[in-house]
Amino acid sequence: MMTTFKHEVLVVGSGAGGAMAAYELTKAGINVLLLEAGRNYDPVKETPMFKRKADAPLMAAGNVDKDFGYYDATVDGGWTVPDEPYTTDEDSEFLWWRARMLGGRTNHWGRYSLRFSEHDFKGKSRDGLGADWPFEYSDIAPWYDKTEALVGVCGTNTGLDDMPDSPPGVLQPPPKPRVPELLVAAAANKLGMKAVPMHRAVLTRPKDDRAACFYATPCGHGCSIGAAFQTTTSLLPMAQKTGHLRVITDAMVKNVNTDADGKVTGVTYIDKNRNEAISLTAKVVILAASACESARIMLNSKSDKYPNGLANSSGQLGKNLMDSTGAGLGATIPVLRNRPRYNEDGHTANHLFIPWWGHEAQANGELNFPRGYHFEIGSGFGEPGAWVSGDFKGYGESLKDEAKANYGASVYFALRGEMLPNPDCYMDIDPTVTDKWGIPVARFHWKWSAHEINQVAHGLETAKALLETMGAEVGDLPPAEQAIAKGGQIIHEVGTARMGASSADSVTNQWGQTWDCPNLFVMDGGVFASNPHKNCTLTILTLAMRNANWLAGQLQQGAL
CATH class of the missing domain: 3.30.410 (Cholesterol Oxidase; domain 2)
Structure with missing residues (x-):
């Protein structure tokens, strides 16, 4: 089937940003191939509905293999992932959460869905600190409306x-x-x-083919009836119904490929089941693997044209790392x-x-x-x-x-x-440590x-x-x-490829399009110019919808 499917866009990551981008593009009739580093996951079959803590080992308490308890929906991830180390410098302590599964963190997140306000988008204009976003609240408000209506938010x-x-x-x-x-x-x-x-992405009334919540199982276990929003019961199956989406799981992206002129041509990924490197071409590449994973991929995508990492002429790639x-x-x-x-x-x-x-x-x-x-x-x-x-x-x-x-x-x-960016908080690539597949790992530097x-x-x-x-x-x-919690412990890390109004001090423009590579986009929390105190997923979803809609228009017009 894959040999006859000709994609225009490659999306890396199936969580909030990647799945929303795929949904918006496929809805416009654009063929999308989505790569997910984790395994396939079916919440209808795998969610432990009605399971009691008393029936689980250790009364379902968390441990290093299941940080949030025995029944948590994150099946192959956490702050520690087998075969996938990361490092910190000697004066830092940072925890990096990865959810290696189809749907990413949306399978187990808290579903808190608070809009950023005009205060949040223009913080620097108010107090002179950090960075402003390259648009106003009024620009994104209609897209919040669309996202809340599509996702289903109560409040x-x-x-x-x-x-x-x-x-x-x-x-x-x-x-x-x-x-x-x-x-x-x-x-x-x-x-x-x-x-x-609280505004939560949990249905209290039925919506499309998703049922209303009947208060039976903690949302962090996953939701087989689709009441608690996760991309595996909503955006991904909706995109697949268009006939324009194909998904490859267990596909660990190693780097983004470029030609001699520096134009992005596709990606190389490791088939984790066969330990084989596979290269794919695409007209457009969207990185939505999570803020730090997308930055790691870009930092590892060095070339003569991009000696400091792909799309990093500003020097801001990996910088401005923030958590709540x-x-x-x-x-x-x-x-x-x-x-x-x-x-x-x-x-x-x-x-x-x-x-x-x-x-x-x-x-x-x-x-x-x-x-x-x-x-x-x-x-x-x-x-x-x-x-x-x-x-x-x-x-x-x-x-x-x-x-x-x-x-x-x-x-x-x-x-x-809310945390403000500071020069002591950033990520780069460890010069000596690699993961199981030989990919250089992320190294974190952190100080509140x-x-x-x-x-x-x-x-x-x-x-x-x-x-x-x-x-x-x-x-x-x-x-x-x-x-105060450790860096990364709240799992709201953002800002590593921030958007801005100028290529001098940002990695992407307001559409998530990298300044240096017009056909490379970032559509996860990496593009955040600031990290307001509100949970970031609703805004990741909203930006991905808005920016993928703009990208669809660019493709249809032949501009890309």
Whole structure:
């Protein structure tokens, strides 16, 4: 079948960016060949629906082979992947998550789907730090509308300046708040904040051939009914139905190929099953393998024309590496102890969250850090696992009674904040280490700046105030330098091939088209010019839809 299929575009990666690009191009009648480094994956057959933690080894707790637990949908990936090392310099600590499977991280992600706002796209214009995006919020807003409608996002319009509204009828209804979340909302209101419905890519109403969520299985396990968005139950099968998509799995791309004039001609990949190098040609190549994987491919695609890596005349390739800041604080809330038991599962993640409220304070110079954060909330009657929260003493019946009293009585605030790019955070290629297939590996350099440390310190103090307002005893806070998550631990790494308005200081233009190679595009988080505190997948999807639509027009006009 592959010998008779003539593709125009090669897409590398089947996650949010790659699958959306393939969907948009095939919808326009363009033949696409998609390469995925991981194995094939069928969530309808492989999702462990209705499986209980009690039935799994270690009560389904995480380990080095399954970081997020026994049932997590990431089947062959994580922060460590067999045969695929990466390195860090001696003064750095960075964790690089890879999801080696069809659909990539979309099979297990949190599905938090928050729009970036006008504040987020023009941060440098506001405070002089980082870089602006090469377009306004108004330019991308219609594409957010289309993406939310296609993906299926539940939530409400809040009217808050950190959460741009969606048009009427786009958002699906959110699930009802849980009792602990209502208590958080009351505490937040007392402290001048708002707790509002989280926007999630989870269907609460049926859509096309995907069912509505019926609150049966944690979203991180994957979703066989398609209610929780992942490309393997939506964009990929939709693109395949057009007849214009072919997919090759277990295809580890080694490098992008160029001719003597420096024009991109295709890619070389390793067939992992046969350990064989295969070269393919294409009119256009789209890299959407994840920010650091796409940058690794480009840095490894050296030639006489591109001695420092492909499309790297700006010197920015691999630079501007960012992750979200992360920290957390929780406590037992006395009023929630011994409350009546009932089904409080919902769509497994928080139904309410606290968006950033401090734009005005920052504009007035009242805070010692420049960018915002939000709080995700952990609470409710979750399924018991290997660990029970609380400071328990004793044994026997009294210990059991104490554990039962505290069940569902804890509230945990997970801070997720914006990081600014800094010269100490970047990736390059290790000069000596290669993976199983002889491909040079990524090397990471990382150091949080004072901006992020001060932000986390403020967030911990705020979380403590919220918990104490609800009646908890919190105690002393850890130093922010210790509390902040490691680089890469939040799995929101972006920025390694950032877009911009000039080829002097960016790798791509606003369409994800590299300045140096007009027929090479980047359509993953690598193009992000900044890393707002909001989870990045919705914007990766939206940019890929917008930019693939523009690319389709260029191909149809014969411009490429």
